[in-house]
Amino acid sequence: MGSPDSHPTFPNMDSRALYVVADHRQGTAAGAGSPQGHNLHYMQVHKSQPGSPSSCSLLEGQVEERCLEQIQSLVVGEVLRDVDTACKMLNISQEPLSWGWLQVQKWLLWIEHMYHLPRVSALFQGLSGRDLCSMSEAQFRQHSAQFGDMLYAHLDIWRSAVAMKAPCAPVDDKPAVESSSADIAGSFPNQPIHLWQFLRDLLLRPHNYSRCIRWLNKEKGIFKIEDSAHVARLWGMRKNRPAMNYDKLSRSIRQYYKKGIIRKPEVSRRLVYQFVNPV
DNA sequence: GAATAGGAGACCT
Protein backbone atom coordinates (compact mmCIF):
# COMPACT_ATOMS: atom_id res chain seq x y z
CA MET A 1 0.00 0.00 0.00
CA GLY A 2 1.04 3.60 -0.28
CA SER A 3 3.11 3.20 -3.41
CA PRO A 4 1.45 4.86 -6.36
CA ASP A 5 2.43 1.89 -8.51
CA SER A 6 0.26 -0.41 -6.48
CA HIS A 7 -2.86 1.34 -7.72
CA PRO A 8 -4.73 -0.30 -10.52
CA THR A 9 -4.59 1.15 -13.99
CA PHE A 10 -6.70 0.63 -17.07
CA PRO A 11 -4.46 -1.36 -19.40
CA ASN A 12 -6.74 -1.09 -22.39
CA MET A 13 -7.44 2.57 -22.08
CA ASP A 14 -5.94 5.74 -23.32
CA SER A 15 -3.42 6.71 -20.66
CA ARG A 16 -4.53 10.33 -20.63
CA ALA A 17 -8.15 9.70 -19.99
CA LEU A 18 -10.14 7.54 -17.68
CA TYR A 19 -13.51 6.85 -19.13
CA VAL A 20 -16.10 6.40 -16.50
CA VAL A 21 -19.36 4.82 -17.41
CA ALA A 22 -21.90 6.24 -15.05
CA ASP A 23 -25.44 5.23 -15.57
CA HIS A 24 -28.24 6.91 -13.75
CA ARG A 25 -30.11 3.81 -12.84
CA GLN A 26 -31.47 5.46 -9.78
CA GLY A 27 -33.14 8.78 -10.39
CA THR A 28 -33.72 8.56 -14.10
CA ALA A 29 -36.20 11.41 -14.07
CA ALA A 30 -33.73 13.72 -15.76
CA GLY A 31 -32.64 11.13 -18.29
CA ALA A 32 -36.18 10.24 -19.19
CA GLY A 33 -36.37 13.32 -21.32
CA SER A 34 -33.42 12.41 -23.49
CA PRO A 35 -34.42 11.86 -27.07
CA GLN A 36 -32.67 8.53 -27.33
CA GLY A 37 -34.09 7.30 -24.08
CA HIS A 38 -30.77 5.89 -22.92
CA ASN A 39 -29.01 7.16 -19.88
CA LEU A 40 -25.43 6.13 -20.28
CA HIS A 41 -22.97 8.90 -19.69
CA TYR A 42 -19.32 9.18 -20.35
CA MET A 43 -17.10 11.34 -18.30
CA GLN A 44 -13.50 11.97 -19.14
CA VAL A 45 -11.09 12.61 -16.33
CA HIS A 46 -7.92 14.03 -17.79
CA LYS A 47 -4.68 13.59 -16.02
CA SER A 48 -2.45 16.61 -16.54
CA GLN A 49 0.63 15.86 -18.55
CA PRO A 50 3.99 16.05 -16.81
CA GLY A 51 5.44 19.46 -17.39
CA SER A 52 2.31 20.75 -19.03
CA PRO A 53 1.71 24.49 -18.73
CA SER A 54 -1.37 23.90 -16.59
CA SER A 55 0.55 21.98 -13.93
CA CYS A 56 0.86 23.92 -10.70
CA SER A 57 2.98 22.93 -7.77
CA LEU A 58 4.31 19.41 -7.37
CA LEU A 59 2.17 18.93 -4.29
CA GLU A 60 -0.98 19.91 -6.13
CA GLY A 61 -0.13 17.45 -8.86
CA GLN A 62 0.36 14.68 -6.37
CA VAL A 63 -2.95 15.41 -4.70
CA GLU A 64 -4.70 15.41 -8.06
CA GLU A 65 -2.98 12.17 -9.02
CA ARG A 66 -4.04 10.54 -5.80
CA CYS A 67 -7.61 11.74 -6.19
CA LEU A 68 -7.79 10.28 -9.65
CA GLU A 69 -6.38 7.00 -8.44
CA GLN A 70 -9.00 6.85 -5.71
CA ILE A 71 -11.77 7.59 -8.19
CA GLN A 72 -10.33 4.96 -10.48
CA SER A 73 -10.33 2.36 -7.72
CA LEU A 74 -13.92 3.15 -6.86
CA VAL A 75 -14.96 2.94 -10.48
CA VAL A 76 -13.17 -0.36 -10.99
CA GLY A 77 -14.90 -1.81 -7.95
CA GLU A 78 -18.26 -0.63 -9.19
CA VAL A 79 -17.68 -1.93 -12.71
CA LEU A 80 -16.52 -5.28 -11.36
CA ARG A 81 -19.66 -5.60 -9.29
CA ASP A 82 -21.76 -4.87 -12.36
CA VAL A 83 -19.76 -7.38 -14.41
CA ASP A 84 -20.24 -9.96 -11.71
CA THR A 85 -23.96 -9.35 -11.58
CA ALA A 86 -24.33 -9.50 -15.34
CA CYS A 87 -22.39 -12.76 -15.55
CA LYS A 88 -24.52 -14.34 -12.86
CA MET A 89 -27.76 -13.22 -14.43
CA LEU A 90 -26.76 -14.18 -17.96
CA ASN A 91 -24.77 -17.26 -17.06
CA ILE A 92 -21.83 -16.14 -19.15
CA SER A 93 -18.11 -16.00 -18.55
CA GLN A 94 -16.48 -12.72 -17.50
CA GLU A 95 -13.97 -12.99 -20.35
CA PRO A 96 -15.49 -11.68 -23.59
CA LEU A 97 -12.83 -13.47 -25.64
CA SER A 98 -14.39 -16.78 -24.64
CA TRP A 99 -17.91 -15.80 -25.68
CA GLY A 100 -19.62 -17.51 -28.57
CA TRP A 101 -22.22 -15.69 -30.63
CA LEU A 102 -24.96 -16.65 -28.16
CA GLN A 103 -23.07 -15.13 -25.25
CA VAL A 104 -22.45 -11.99 -27.31
CA GLN A 105 -26.17 -11.73 -28.00
CA LYS A 106 -26.93 -12.20 -24.31
CA TRP A 107 -24.48 -9.44 -23.41
CA LEU A 108 -26.02 -7.11 -25.99
CA LEU A 109 -29.53 -7.90 -24.73
CA TRP A 110 -28.31 -7.13 -21.27
CA ILE A 111 -26.99 -3.73 -22.33
CA GLU A 112 -30.28 -3.06 -24.10
CA HIS A 113 -32.17 -3.84 -20.93
CA MET A 114 -29.90 -1.92 -18.60
CA TYR A 115 -29.79 1.24 -20.65
CA HIS A 116 -33.17 1.06 -22.34
CA LEU A 117 -31.78 0.92 -25.83
CA PRO A 118 -33.72 -0.12 -28.87
CA ARG A 119 -32.77 -3.47 -30.41
CA VAL A 120 -29.04 -3.33 -31.10
CA SER A 121 -28.31 -7.03 -30.73
CA ALA A 122 -29.71 -7.77 -34.19
CA LEU A 123 -27.02 -5.51 -35.67
CA PHE A 124 -24.23 -7.67 -34.26
CA GLN A 125 -25.49 -11.08 -35.26
CA GLY A 126 -23.10 -13.96 -35.82
CA LEU A 127 -20.20 -12.27 -34.04
CA SER A 128 -18.19 -14.11 -31.42
CA GLY A 129 -16.64 -12.45 -28.42
CA ARG A 130 -13.28 -12.61 -30.13
CA ASP A 131 -14.74 -10.83 -33.16
CA LEU A 132 -16.17 -8.17 -30.91
CA CYS A 133 -12.91 -7.65 -29.06
CA SER A 134 -10.95 -7.25 -32.27
CA MET A 135 -13.30 -4.56 -33.60
CA SER A 136 -12.33 -0.90 -33.53
CA GLU A 137 -14.67 1.82 -32.37
CA ALA A 138 -15.23 2.74 -36.01
CA GLN A 139 -16.26 -0.84 -36.76
CA PHE A 140 -18.71 -0.73 -33.87
CA ARG A 141 -20.16 2.42 -35.37
CA GLN A 142 -20.49 0.68 -38.72
CA HIS A 143 -22.76 -1.87 -37.03
CA SER A 144 -24.69 0.74 -35.07
CA ALA A 145 -24.18 4.37 -36.00
CA GLN A 146 -26.16 5.50 -32.99
CA PHE A 147 -24.85 3.28 -30.22
CA GLY A 148 -21.65 1.76 -31.61
CA ASP A 149 -19.39 4.08 -29.65
CA MET A 150 -21.27 3.41 -26.44
CA LEU A 151 -21.10 -0.34 -26.89
CA TYR A 152 -17.42 -0.13 -27.74
CA ALA A 153 -16.75 1.88 -24.58
CA HIS A 154 -18.83 -0.51 -22.53
CA LEU A 155 -16.94 -3.55 -23.76
CA ASP A 156 -13.64 -1.74 -23.26
CA ILE A 157 -14.46 -0.92 -19.66
CA TRP A 158 -15.73 -4.43 -19.03
CA ARG A 159 -12.53 -5.97 -20.39
CA SER A 160 -10.32 -3.53 -18.54
CA ALA A 161 -11.99 -4.20 -15.22
CA VAL A 162 -11.79 -7.97 -15.74
CA ALA A 163 -8.15 -7.72 -16.84
CA MET A 164 -7.29 -5.79 -13.71
CA LYS A 165 -9.08 -8.25 -11.49
CA ALA A 166 -7.09 -11.27 -12.60
CA PRO A 167 -3.57 -10.45 -11.32
CA CYS A 168 -4.76 -8.60 -8.23
CA ALA A 169 -5.92 -9.76 -4.86
CA PRO A 170 -9.66 -10.35 -4.60
CA VAL A 171 -11.48 -7.05 -4.76
CA ASP A 172 -14.32 -8.15 -2.58
CA ASP A 173 -12.87 -8.08 0.90
CA LYS A 174 -16.22 -7.66 2.58
CA PRO A 175 -17.59 -10.55 4.61
CA ALA A 176 -20.27 -12.42 2.73
CA VAL A 177 -23.25 -10.90 4.47
CA GLU A 178 -25.94 -10.98 1.87
CA SER A 179 -24.53 -12.97 -0.99
CA SER A 180 -24.75 -16.61 -0.08
CA SER A 181 -26.84 -17.87 -2.97
CA ALA A 182 -25.49 -15.25 -5.34
CA ASP A 183 -21.95 -16.38 -4.68
CA ILE A 184 -22.87 -20.00 -4.99
CA ALA A 185 -24.51 -19.35 -8.32
CA GLY A 186 -21.54 -17.31 -9.47
CA SER A 187 -19.00 -19.87 -8.43
CA PHE A 188 -20.53 -22.46 -10.73
CA PRO A 189 -21.38 -20.55 -13.87
CA ASN A 190 -22.93 -23.51 -15.65
CA GLN A 191 -24.91 -24.69 -12.66
CA PRO A 192 -28.67 -24.33 -12.99
CA ILE A 193 -30.15 -21.67 -10.81
CA HIS A 194 -33.51 -21.89 -9.09
CA LEU A 195 -36.09 -19.23 -9.78
CA TRP A 196 -36.32 -18.29 -6.11
CA GLN A 197 -32.53 -17.81 -6.00
CA PHE A 198 -32.67 -15.68 -9.10
CA LEU A 199 -35.39 -13.48 -7.62
CA ARG A 200 -33.48 -13.15 -4.39
CA ASP A 201 -30.34 -12.18 -6.30
CA LEU A 202 -32.26 -9.44 -8.05
CA LEU A 203 -33.68 -8.25 -4.74
CA LEU A 204 -30.23 -8.15 -3.17
CA ARG A 205 -29.07 -5.75 -5.86
CA PRO A 206 -31.52 -2.87 -5.52
CA HIS A 207 -29.04 -0.53 -7.20
CA ASN A 208 -29.55 -2.45 -10.42
CA TYR A 209 -33.06 -3.87 -10.17
CA SER A 210 -35.22 -1.89 -7.77
CA ARG A 211 -37.17 -0.56 -10.72
CA CYS A 212 -38.37 -4.05 -11.64
CA ILE A 213 -38.42 -5.87 -8.27
CA ARG A 214 -37.98 -4.61 -4.72
CA TRP A 215 -38.48 -5.46 -1.07
CA LEU A 216 -41.60 -4.22 0.62
CA ASN A 217 -40.45 -5.72 3.89
CA LYS A 218 -37.06 -7.34 3.73
CA GLU A 219 -37.24 -8.70 7.28
CA LYS A 220 -40.43 -10.57 6.45
CA GLY A 221 -39.21 -11.45 2.97
CA ILE A 222 -42.08 -9.63 1.29
CA PHE A 223 -41.28 -8.31 -2.15
CA LYS A 224 -43.08 -6.75 -5.05
CA ILE A 225 -42.53 -7.31 -8.75
CA GLU A 226 -42.78 -3.80 -10.16
CA ASP A 227 -42.19 -4.66 -13.80
CA SER A 228 -43.42 -8.18 -14.41
CA ALA A 229 -42.46 -8.22 -18.08
CA HIS A 230 -38.92 -7.07 -17.34
CA VAL A 231 -38.37 -9.64 -14.59
CA ALA A 232 -39.71 -12.34 -16.90
CA ARG A 233 -37.36 -11.25 -19.68
CA LEU A 234 -34.41 -11.33 -17.30
CA TRP A 235 -35.39 -14.83 -16.17
CA GLY A 236 -35.80 -15.89 -19.77
CA MET A 237 -32.36 -14.58 -20.60
CA ARG A 238 -30.87 -16.41 -17.66
CA LYS A 239 -32.51 -19.69 -18.69
CA ASN A 240 -32.20 -19.26 -22.45
CA ARG A 241 -35.97 -19.18 -22.74
CA PRO A 242 -36.80 -16.30 -25.06
CA ALA A 243 -40.53 -17.11 -24.85
CA MET A 244 -40.59 -16.61 -21.09
CA ASN A 245 -43.28 -14.25 -19.85
CA TYR A 246 -44.85 -13.33 -16.55
CA ASP A 247 -47.64 -15.86 -16.99
CA LYS A 248 -45.14 -18.71 -17.04
CA LEU A 249 -42.84 -17.20 -14.46
CA SER A 250 -45.73 -16.71 -12.03
CA ARG A 251 -46.81 -20.33 -12.59
CA SER A 252 -43.31 -21.39 -11.54
CA ILE A 253 -43.53 -19.15 -8.49
CA ARG A 254 -46.86 -20.77 -7.59
CA GLN A 255 -45.20 -24.18 -7.67
CA TYR A 256 -43.25 -22.90 -4.65
CA TYR A 257 -46.44 -22.56 -2.60
CA LYS A 258 -46.64 -26.31 -2.04
CA LYS A 259 -42.92 -26.54 -1.36
CA GLY A 260 -42.99 -23.80 1.23
CA ILE A 261 -40.42 -21.60 -0.47
CA ILE A 262 -42.57 -18.66 -1.55
CA ARG A 263 -46.15 -17.81 -0.64
CA LYS A 264 -48.57 -14.95 -0.95
CA PRO A 265 -48.48 -12.63 2.07
CA GLU A 266 -51.34 -12.80 4.54
CA VAL A 267 -52.90 -9.75 2.94
CA SER A 268 -52.71 -10.77 -0.69
CA ARG A 269 -51.78 -8.04 -3.14
CA ARG A 270 -51.14 -8.19 -6.85
CA LEU A 271 -47.52 -8.92 -7.76
CA VAL A 272 -46.55 -9.20 -4.10
CA TYR A 273 -44.99 -12.41 -2.80
CA GLN A 274 -43.21 -13.50 0.33
CA PHE A 275 -40.26 -15.78 0.96
CA VAL A 276 -41.28 -18.30 3.59
CA ASN A 277 -37.77 -18.18 5.03
CA PRO A 278 -36.64 -14.55 4.79
CA VAL A 279 -33.00 -13.72 4.07
C1' DG B 1 -57.54 -6.64 -18.92
C1' DA B 2 -54.14 -8.25 -16.01
C1' DA B 3 -53.17 -11.11 -12.19
C1' DT B 4 -54.07 -15.33 -9.60
C1' DA B 5 -54.71 -20.25 -8.95
C1' DG B 6 -53.82 -24.75 -10.06
C1' DG B 7 -54.26 -29.06 -13.33
C1' DA B 8 -51.78 -31.52 -16.69
C1' DG B 9 -48.33 -32.99 -19.91
C1' DA B 10 -43.69 -32.12 -21.93
C1' DC B 11 -39.01 -31.37 -21.40
C1' DC B 12 -34.39 -31.46 -19.54
C1' DT B 13 -30.69 -32.73 -16.46
Next chain:
DNA sequence: AGGTCTCCTATTC
Protein backbone atom coordinates in the same frame (compact mmCIF):
# COMPACT_ATOMS: atom_id res chain seq x y z
C1' DA C 1 -37.39 -37.68 -10.05
C1' DG C 2 -37.15 -32.82 -9.43
C1' DG C 3 -37.62 -28.39 -11.41
C1' DT C 4 -39.26 -26.01 -14.45
C1' DC C 5 -41.75 -24.74 -19.06
C1' DT C 6 -45.85 -24.52 -21.55
C1' DC C 7 -50.64 -24.48 -22.21
C1' DC C 8 -54.89 -24.39 -20.34
C1' DT C 9 -59.48 -23.04 -17.82
C1' DA C 10 -61.63 -20.67 -14.23
C1' DT C 11 -61.73 -17.00 -11.06
C1' DT C 12 -60.56 -12.63 -8.83
C1' DC C 13 -58.95 -7.95 -8.65
